[in-house]
Amino acid sequence: MKNIVILILLLSLFACDETDLYVESQNSKPSIAFVNGDQQSTTLTDSIKVSGLVGQFPLEFTLSLKDINENLEGVDLLNDSENRYLFIQYDSILVDLELVNIDPTTNTINMTALVFDEGTQNIKFIAYDKFNDTDTATLTLRGFENVKPVVRVDVGSDELSDFIRVIDLSSSYDQDSKYGGFIKSYHYLINGQSFVTTTDKLSYSFPERSTYGLSVFVTDNNNEVSQTRSFNVTIN
Structure with missing residues (x-):
């Protein structure tokens, strides 16, 4: 009888396997x-x-997660860039490159990334199921402290005098404006005179008919200076 019970158990285990x-x-x-x-x-x-410490420059993105067999168990986050500091926020829970547990019935996840040093980071999101089958999505982030502004210049005449020219820098821009960057000051070097203003246009009256050298550049709110644009203006 005992042998029969053991045999039944073995057959049951084999069937389960x-x-x-x-x-x-x-x-x-x-x-x-x-x-x-x-x-x-x-x-x-x-x-x-x-x-900075308050995380004021987030990158928001959305991940889609699907498993037709409903065996999805979680997502691993792997950063293959050494000496990089990164936070990934998931459903308002801040995690530092740790396992993110997810609801198997969720199709999409809204996520936020913050970087705290310069350089390129490759972050792999590895979805896995209970059979250890996986799929990977890779996020490449290039962290930067600041980007130089760009100076653009246009010279226009003035109706009041043939000797007056309007130096227009209004097309200048800060390349990281979407992160709060802006142009703080406008710099003009005209006929040996230097002017620094917070306005993007300057009217200047030249003393006589001649050709004059001008140079302009702009400075952003991080005191980063654009390239200098030099050109000539001729007063006929």
Whole structure:
């Protein structure tokens, strides 16, 4: 009788193993991708300004997670860039390159990334299921402290006098304006005279008919200086 019970138990275990192997053989791996409108991609590359302690320059993005077999268990975050400091925020919970547990029924996740030093980081989001089947989406972030502003200049005449020219720098811009950057001051060197203003136009009356050399540049709110633009103005 004892031998029969043992045999039944062994057959039951064998049947369970066979069932598990069959289920695993029919399993489809999960999928993970970045969402951009109606498009999805397994890679996302962006530049992001280095944040301070308060994390004022976040990058927001959305991940799509799918598993037709509903075996999805979680997502691993791996940063393959050494000496890089990164935070990923998920559902208002701040995690530092740790395992993110997710609801298997969730199709998309809104996430936020912050970087705290310059350089390129490659962050891999690895979705895995209970059979250890995986899929990977890679986020490449280029952290920067500041980007130089760009100076643009136009010279116009003035109706009041043939000797007056309007030096217009209003088309100048700060390349990291979406992160709060702005042009703080406008610099003009005209006929040996230097002018610094907070306005983007300057009217100047030249003393006589001749050709004059001018140079202009702009400074942003991080005291970064643009390239200098030099040119000639002729008063006929």
